[in-house]
Amino acid sequence: MRGIRSLNSLPKRCYAAARTSETLNEPLAGLKASPAPPPPQNVQVSKLPNGLVIASSENYSPLSSVGVFVKAGSRYETVENQGVAHVLRLAANLTTKGASAFKICRGVEALGGSLSVTSSRETMVYTAECLRDHLDSLLEFLVNVTTAQEFRPWEVDDLTSRVKIDKALAQQCPQIGVIEKLHEAAYKNALSNSLYCPEYMVGRISSKQLQSFVEDNFTTGRMAVVGLGVKHSVLRQLGEGLLSVRAGAGAPVAKSVYRGGELRVQNNEDLVHALIASEGGVTGSAEANVFTVLQRILGAGPHVKRGSNITSKLSQGIAKATTQPFDATAFNASYSDSGLFGIYTIAQADSAGEVINAAIAQVRGVAEGNVSEADITRAKNQVKAEYLMSLESSEGLMEEIGAQVLSTAAYQLPDNVLQAIDAVTQDDVVKAAQKFVDGKKTMSASGHLVNTPFVDEV
Structure with a gap:
């Protein structure tokens, strides 16, 4: 390690000192300039007869990326298999019918590639990346991981320690706990399921449950394959051949039912984390765009590293109500059949009530029309910049x-997305704020809650 560190610490002028003659302002004799690469192609989308959606963007990059998106997040769990999506994410590197865990690991490393898995409440995404020349070999491992799972009982049992570590890390982050409790209180089913395996199910998820969950959800009718730096014909061949073993629509999907409620976690922490929300907009809808703009108006965190977010309405309003330190941001989450919009506050236990009430008052002010065109224009610019x-x-x-x-089995060009954001008006923002103020509230809070109001008091 010392050798590596010493090499990295060499001054760059040492390399420049190797040439003391005239500068290179013209191409070297006998060398031809490399031709410019062709411009990237537009995103191509097609739906195969088996229901699988294929999307590709040929950008002529030497690095190719392929992702398999599956509607198999925690919302698709049942009462009997709570936590199966969490365990399934950790089981991505286990032995399959076509390759052992050792072969997958060494094979991906030998190609200089990577194979990763991420999950949310709605989707599970398997992503493979490598040099373009080695893509065919890496796709074999990707197909094995997504369609040929075996779930050997002894390998599944070994995942218990990793599940416990994941849960322990999540418990150390109050923000994660408050957001998880908010979903649990807000919905009767589906979206109420946690991203993490519940304590009573740790070590109890069986190979049979994993296999059943995969057979119900990992079907072509609930999957999409996306490629960057890949020809569309390559993905079509992948979908028509290797992925066709899981043809079908899959198990029926339960629609989330919003109910509202409250969950409080009392402890001795000095900081109180509180999140109050109402039902928001559905992903892809015009209402979701309005709530996104409203989030930026109220404040979605600093846009400058280590900034204080002084331009947000929440920060300005709360600063007038208390001299105690605080943090407040607008919360916005959209899903396929519902959404949540609200206010997230962090404050000292003694001033938690003042901070929460002042934050809610700012949203009420917007609902009463206390928002200017300049505020909306600035918020829309922030949304567009962040998206691009x-x-x-x-x-x-x-x-x-x-x-x-x-x-949707379709792709909207960025220009269309920007036009949808620009279409948001002042009346739309006011109505969205009114929906939060008048809607049925959901609240989650953790910390020393002696001065934290209940949901029916805000």
């Missing part, structure tokens, strides 16, 4: 394409 910057990375672009094609 997310598309600059391959991860963000793949996530955006995958989310759209999985839900």
